[in-house]
Amino acid sequence: MICRFNYRHMANTLSLYRTVKRLGIPDERIILMLADDMACNPRNNYPAQVFNNENHQLNLYGDNVEVDYRGYEVTVENFLRVLTGRHESAVPRSKRLLSDEGSHILLYMTGHGGDEFLKFQDNEELQSHDLADAVKQMKEKHRFKELLIMVDTCQAATLFSQLQSPGVLAIGSSMKGENSYSHHLDSDIGVSVVDRFTFHTLAFFEKLNMYSNASLNSLFNSYDPSMLLSTAYYRMDLYKRALNEVPVTNFFGSVMKTIHTDSAYTGFLAAHDAELPLSVGNNILDHVMLQNEASARRSNIEEMNVSFSKFCISFI
Amino acid sequence: MMMPPSTARRLCFLSLLLLLLLLAAAASATADAAAAEEFTEELLLRPLPDRKALAHFHFRSSAPPASAAGRHHHLFPKAISQLVQKFHISELELSFTQGRWNYEQWGGYDPMSTNNAKPPGVELWAIFDLPLAEIDATWKNLTHTLSGLFCASINFLESSTAFSAPRWGFKLNEGNLRYGALPREAVCTENLTPWLKLLPCRDKAGIASLLYRPSVYKGYYHSQKLKLKSSQSLGIILDQTLTVVLQPNTVSGKQLHSTGGQLQPSWSMEHLFSKKLSGKCLVSKSSRVFVEIEKGIVDNVDKAGSDVSSNNDLFVLSTAPDRSLKELDNLEVQSSSLYEYDVNNYNSDKPLNVGITWKLPLIWSCTRAPYHASRFLMGSGNERGSIAMSFLSTGLDKQLVDSSNDCSIKAVVFQVVPWYVKVYYHSLEVFIDGNSKAISEVVDKIHVTPSEDKLLPGTMEMLLKFPCSMQLATLTLDFDKGFLHIDEYPPDANQGFDIPSALVSFPEFNSSRSYPEADPLFVSPLLENFKEDGVVKSYTEVLLVPLTTPDFSMPYNVITFTCTVLALYFGSLLNALRRRIGEEERGLKKAALVRELQFALLQSQSQMLRWSTIYFFCWI
Numbered sequence: 028m029i030c031r032f033n034y035r036h037m038a039n040t041l042s043l044y045r046t047v048k049r050l051g052i053p054d055e056r057i058i059l060m061l062a063d064d065m066a067c068n069p070r071n072n073y074p075a076q077v078f079n080n081e082n083h084q085l086n087l088y089g090d091n092v093e094v095d096y097r098g099y100e101v102t103v104e105n106f107l108r109v110l111t112g113r114h115e116s117a118v119p120r121s122k123r124l125l126s127d128e129g130s131h132i133l134l135y136m137t138g139h140g141g142d143e144f145l146k147f148q149d150n151e152e153l154q155s156h157d158l159a160d161a162v163k164q165m166k167e168k169h170r171f172k173e174l175l176i177m178v179d180t181c182q183a184a185t186l187f188s189q190l191q192s193p194g195v196l197a198i199g200s201s202m203k204g205e206n207s208y209s210h211h212l213d214s215d216i217g218v219s220v221v222d223r224f225t226f227h228t229l230a231f232f233e234k235l236n237m238y239s240n241a242s243l244n245s246l247f248n249s250y251d252p253s254m255l256l257s258t259a260y261y262r263m264d265l266y267k268r269a270l271n272e273v274p275v276t277n278f279f280g281s282v283m284k285t286i287h288t289d290s291a292y293t294g295f296l297a298a299h300d301a302e303l304p305l306s307v308g309n310n311i312l313d314h315v316m317l318q319n320e321a322s323a324r325r326s327n328i329e330e331m332n333v334s335f336s337k338f339c340i341s342f343i
Numbered sequence: 344m345m346m347p348p349s350t351a352r353r354l355c356f357l358s359l360l361l362l363l364l365l366l367a368a369a370a371s372a373t374a375d376a377a378a379a380e381e382f383t384e385e386l387l388l389r390p391l392p393d394r395k396a397l398a399h400f401h402f403r404s405s406a407p408p409a410s411a412a413g414r415h416h417h418l419f420p421k422a423i424s425q426l427v428q429k430f431h432i433s434e435l436e437l438s439f440t441q442g443r444w445n446y447e448q449w450g451g452y453d454p455m456s457t458n459n460a461k462p463p464g465v466e467l468w469a470i471f472d473l474p475l476a477e478i479d480a481t482w483k484n485l486t487h488t489l490s491g492l493f494c495a496s497i498n499f500l501e502s503s504t505a506f507s508a509p510r511w512g513f514k515l516n517e518g519n520l521r522y523g524a525l526p527r528e529a530v531c532t533e534n535l536t537p538w539l540k541l542l543p544c545r546d547k548a549g550i551a552s553l554l555y556r557p558s559v560y561k562g563y564y565h566s567q568k569l570k571l572k573s574s575q576s577l578g579i580i581l582d583q584t585l586t587v588v589l590q591p592n593t594v595s596g597k598q599l600h601s602t603g604g605q606l607q608p609s610w611s612m613e614h615l616f617s618k619k620l621s622g623k624c625l626v627s628k629s630s631r632v633f634v635e636i637e638k639g640i641v642d643n644v645d646k647a648g649s650d651v652s653s654n655n656d657l658f659v660l661s662t663a664p665d666r667s668l669k670e671l672d673n674l675e676v677q678s679s680s681l682y683e684y685d686v687n688n689y690n691s692d693k694p695l696n697v698g699i700t701w702k703l704p705l706i707w708s709c710t711r712a713p714y715h716a717s718r719f720l721m722g723s724g725n726e727r728g729s730i731a732m733s734f735l736s737t738g739l740d741k742q743l744v745d746s747s748n749d750c751s752i753k754a755v756v757f758q759v760v761p762w763y764v765k766v767y768y769h770s771l772e773v774f775i776d777g778n779s780k781a782i783s784e785v786v787d788k789i790h791v792t793p794s795e796d797k798l799l800p801g802t803m804e805m806l807l808k809f810p811c812s813m814q815l816a817t818l819t820l821d822f823d824k825g826f827l828h829i830d831e832y833p834p835d836a837n838q839g840f841d842i843p844s845a846l847v848s849f850p851e852f853n854s855s856r857s858y859p860e861a862d863p864l865f866v867s868p869l870l871e872n873f874k875e876d877g878v879v880k881s882y883t884e885v886l887l888v889p890l891t892t893p894d895f896s897m898p899y900n901v902i903t904f905t906c907t908v909l910a911l912y913f914g915s916l917l918n919a920l921r922r923r924i925g926e927e928e929r930g931l932k933k934a935a936l937v938r939e940l941q942f943a944l945l946q947s948q949s950q951m952l953r954w955s956t957i958y959f960f961c962w963i
Contacts, residue, residue: 067441067531067560074560075532090546090556094494094533099833117484117501119491148834150895 034218035209037065038079039137039179039225041087046232047133050280058109058124060096062138062148072216079221079229081213095122103153110134110161112170128169133177133278137225140180142203143188159189166192173266175243175278179224181206184260196266198247200224201257208256223255237280244271380418381405382543382627384550385869388615389455389635390699391588392707393448394607395563396615399455400550400585402542403868407578418626420541422492423581427573430485434470435571437489437497439530442564442588443884449588450637450709451881452739453679454873457854459586461566462844462882464526465497471519482506482521494533499525503799504762510790512757512804513846522759524843526885530565532556538567538583542624549624550632550686553616554585564588582868589615604704611661611698619694623686630686631867632697634660638678639707645677647703653682657705661698666865668858678856681870711737713752714809714816716847718883725891727823730766732756732845732883734809734816750811753787756818758845760801762794763825764888768803770821775813785809785816796825824890832892842886852879 044059066077066088077087096105108114109124126132138145144152158176165171176197178186183199190197200207200222209219210226221229231249235241247270250259263270276282387399406419409428416424426432444460451460469485471478483501490497500506506523513522535556539546546552559565565587573579591610612632613619623630636651640658644651653660653667664682672678689695714734722728734754760766773785787806794801809816856873 064529064531067529073557075556088532088556090532091536092533093536095491097494097533098496098529099499100496115487117487117498119488121491150834 033139034065034077034216035079035221036137037061037063038077038087038221040135041077041092042079042221042225042229043135044092045085045087045089046229047279049237050232050235050276051237051283052279052281054091054093055121056281057093058095058122059093060101060106060109061094062098062101064098078213078216079226081211081215081220083215093121099148101148103147103151103157106147106153107157107161110170111164112168124170126170128172130171131173131175131277132171133175135177135179136186137179137222140178140183140186142182143185145178145180145186153186155186155189158186159191162190162192162195166194173277177228179207179222183207184262187262190262190265193265193267196243196261196263196270198259198261200255200259202260205257223257224250224259227251227254232275232279235275237276237282239274239276241275242271243273243275243278244269246275379407380416382418382624383629383868384542384624384627385629385631385633385867386550386553387455387633387635387869388612388697389637390607390610390640391449392639392709393445394590395588396591396610397449397455398587398589398615399459399869400554400583400587401869401872402551402583404541404543404581404583405578406581408575409578418543419579419581423541423571424579426485426488426492427571427579430469430481430488431472432469432485432571433472433573435468436568437465437467437493437570438566438568439465439493439495439528439534440564440566441530441560442562442566444564444882445588446711446715446881448709451712451715451737452710452852452854452879453637454854454856454875454877455586457877457880458872459566459568459584460880460882461568462524462526463885464524464528464530464843465495465500466522466524467497467500468513468520468522470514470516471521473519475518478519478521479503486523493537495528495530496525497528504797505800507759507792507800507802509757509802509804512755512790512802524759526841526843530567531560535559535567535585538569538585541569541581541583543626544624548622549627549630550620551624553612553618553620555616555618558589558616559585559587562587562589582872591615604706606704607701609698609700612696614698619696620686620689621691621694622689629867631869632684632686632695633869634664634682634684634697634699636680636682637707637709639709640705641677641680643705643707651677651680657703658699658701661696661700668861668870670856670858671860681858711739712879712881713737713739713849713852714754714847716754716845716881716883718845718886720886720888721819725824725889727821728888730760730764730820730822730842730886732818734813734847736814751808752811753850754807754809755848755850756803756805756807756845757848758803760794760803760822760842761840762796762798762800763827763840763890764801764822764842765794765825766801766803766820766822768793768801768820770819772819774817774819775809776815824888826891829893829895829898832895836890836892836895839887839889842888844882844885846880846882848878848880850878853877854879 040059040061044057047057048054065071066075073083075088076083078085079087096109109122112124114123124132136145138147140146143155146152162174165174172194174192174195176187176190176195178184178197178199180186180200182201182203182205184202186199187195187197201224208223210221210223211219213220227250228246231241231246247259247261252258382402382404384403385401387397387401389397389399391397404419406416406424409424414424427435438461440461440463443463444456446456446460449460450456467486467489469482471481473481486500487498489495500523505525506521508518508521510516510518514520535554539551539554542549542551544551546554565585567585568583570582570584571579591608591614593608593610593614620632636658641651644655644657647656649655649657651669653664660682662684665685665688666683668681668683670678670680684695684697686695713736715737716732716734718730718732720728721731768791771782771786773780773782775785785807787808789806790804792799792802807816807818854877855875858870858874861870
């Protein structure tokens with residue numbers, strides 16, 4: 028998640044960060060880049076607190092926030108390094124995107140942007156072809172299975188106009204020639220606290236919990252141009268699956284279905300019997316397969332793959 | 344097959360021996376387990392003379408030497424032990440600070456200000472147990488690891504322009520110490536979150552549960568520090584401290600007392616943190632809250648004639664303490680006192696809410712360091728300037744040292760200046776009480792590592808000797824401002840560039856405290872730190888140096904202008920080369936002629952068609 032510069036951009040990013048954590052993604056799977064320090068800024072009347080609503084009911088900064096890149100470290104170079112995974116050897120794991128070919132990645136960017144660019148730190152830009160090249164590299168290096176890019180800036184749809192890699196879905200808050208607007212002004216803090224597109228995205232997610240079935244289609248259809256004062260444009264020509272079959276928790280949450288069982292773990296009991304392990308193994312494999320087919324929402328696919336292979340290895 | 348009886352007996356004997364060995368190993372293992380990991384938590388509260396309150400959280404985790412316990416930890420954070428092992432660290436201190444320690448009001452002589460008054464931003468120093476050639480590379484990796492661990496940009500200290508290797512100005516060492524500071528680093532909840540995750544109870548139970556983030560970050564000064572010491576014999580000792588100076592939000596703060604003075608605000612833990620303490624962290628060996636009453640208040644209480652207890656004429660503590668400790672100074676006079684509360688006795692049904700209620704208005708002051716050191720810039724313009732450091736006597740020396748003629752007070756100054764502020768060390772001038780003095784009279788020892796452009800910062804370590812009767816000393820150094828490459832400017836280049844705080848220490852003054860009447864079985868890491876020998880230190884201000892900045896729009900202007908000129912030039916050139924004079928007219932004429940012919944042809948064709956149809960019909 029990348030945030031740039033104004034209070035409301037920080038609030039946008041932190042709102043989405045909070046939503047994504049609430050729906051199950053842990054901090055070690057989130058890379059948060061905040062370009063400026065708003066919460067502990069001397070001009071902020073509410074230290075260590077960031078609000079996205081003038082009712083001040085929710086402190087987005089909370090007690091448990093972990094920012095991976097902040098201040099002067101939020102540069103186009105570092106952003107592209109995170110995407111492509113080309114870091115110096117000393118860079119720690121918490122600052123790397125450790126994804127593989129089974130991962131679903133959500134990339135959310137907000138800030139000031141324009142026709143085919145997004146501004147970084149007031150002195151450089153990320154251009155749409157740079158982003159497209161980085162995504163192409165990611166695809167070559169098998170760093171994602173599906174990627175959802177969400178952009179909340181002015182003329183946001185132009186930022187992903189150059190993308191060509193398959194498996195990428197992108198939505199922007201406005202089309203070429205349109206501005207994206209902030210939602211409301213908080214007269215206590217003195218600045219606008221959230222943008223319209225993000226506000227409506229959050230309104231959609233606040234109704235959900237970790238096990239909801241809502242699809243991406245319903246998310247994308249929930250954007251009303253008259254409320255946003257701009258047209259939320261999405262690009263699905265590179266994405267093979269139908270949007271009404273993809274649950275939002277594929278990107279915004281991480282669902283681990285845990286099955287509580289009181290029965291003993293039968294794997295080791297049949298260790299010395301040559302025939303039984305196979306059947307037991309098969310049973311467990313089938314069990315896993317059934318779970319896969321039965322649930323419409325797929326849990327974090329990476330996790331499933333790993334656990335599947337774990338079972339495979341232990342019984343061979 | 345049956346085994347022969349002699350072999351059987353031998354086997355029996357061997358198995359017995361093995362069993363004995365196993366038992367011995369188990370016994371030693373349990374004996375080593377006795378040297379187990381420990382965790383203690385303590386909180387110290389102290390009222391300050393300017394109506395604020397100081398809260399100092401102290402958490403100590405210790406792990407026995409690695410050979411005894413192996414790599415398994417149950418209390419000690421694994422991240423830290425891995426850090427120590429991977430980078431061969433023998434001592435490390437990392438502090439995140441916002442705000443400036445007010446030495447005039449909050450003291451400069453006690454162990455609290457000596458150990459916990461840190462320069463703003465991030466300060467990191469480490470002593471490595473490695474050959475000198477490998478230390479720089481290890482430092483670089485260490486800064487990256489710490490930046491990932493604590494969510495801060497500590498990796499900016501990796502390049503050689505950002506750190507220095509002082510020999511004696513900071514801490515006496517043999518060249519394996521590295522020091523770096525980032526004055527402009529922001530400190531917020533994201534730095535506290537991983538720091539708290541190193542504690543066994545996190546912020547869910549025990550003293551750390553008091554840390555209400557908005558209170559902490561609303562304070563006038565907050566500094567979180569991580570200090571670790573590692574050795575083969577003692578294992579690893581990790582001290583995590585958080586020092587906060589808060590303004591208690593009480594209604595009674597502005598009351599006027601009947602005597603005419605303004606009463607200090609009476610506060611309690613609930614006023615400071617919006618919560619009470621409902622029990623200790625269950626895995627901690629001990630959990631205590633201390634209230635420290637400074638020497639200034641104790642003297643006032645003595646003057647008022649009452650006994651220094653928790654309930655006297657001047658103040659009363661809201662809860663009766665479990666223990667009180669008196670600190671005695673070197674003249675065996677009571678200096679300050681500590682009241683201790685054992686959190687073991689409190690739980691969620693009976694939470695602990697320590698507070699102080701003042702009965703009479705009181706003005707007192709904290710003991711200060713012998714000189715108040717401050718630093719400022721002189722000069723104007725973007726070409727050159729001067730750094731000036733002033734030492735103002737606070738009168739302490741009058742009390743402590745006899746003012747005979749050859750009495751002198753030593754001060755050690757350690758300063759690191761980035762390479763783009765090119766200091767001319769030969770221009771050092773010293774003024775004592777307004778009179779210029781020769782350098783040899785005042786400077787006993789000086790060690791300078793001059794800066795190299797884009798490679799090294801300039802490090803200066805100086806040992807000064809001031810006469811005891813001196814009131815004010817000033818040192819000045821001239822510098823030239825350098826130029827940076829356009830890529831080296833930060834995005835907000837017009838704000839200026841920071842020179843990190845200088846450290847001034849007074850080696851003849853010891854800030855340690857002694858509590859001789861304390862029970863020898865009463866072991867408290869906080870008091871151990873207070874009793875440790877430490878020189879009185881103070882940090883100066885951070886300086887902001889405006890440098891010349893280029894016009895950042897010039898690359899864009901140059902490209903646009905050049906492209907326009909080239910377009911005009913090549914456009915007109917190609918136009919001129921391609922065009923033939925009059926060709927256009929001829930071309931037009933030809934086209935017109937062709938069109939006329941075509942028209943005529945068409946006309947004749949249509950006429951012929953007409954005549955042929957007429958003849959045809961006529962014929963019919």
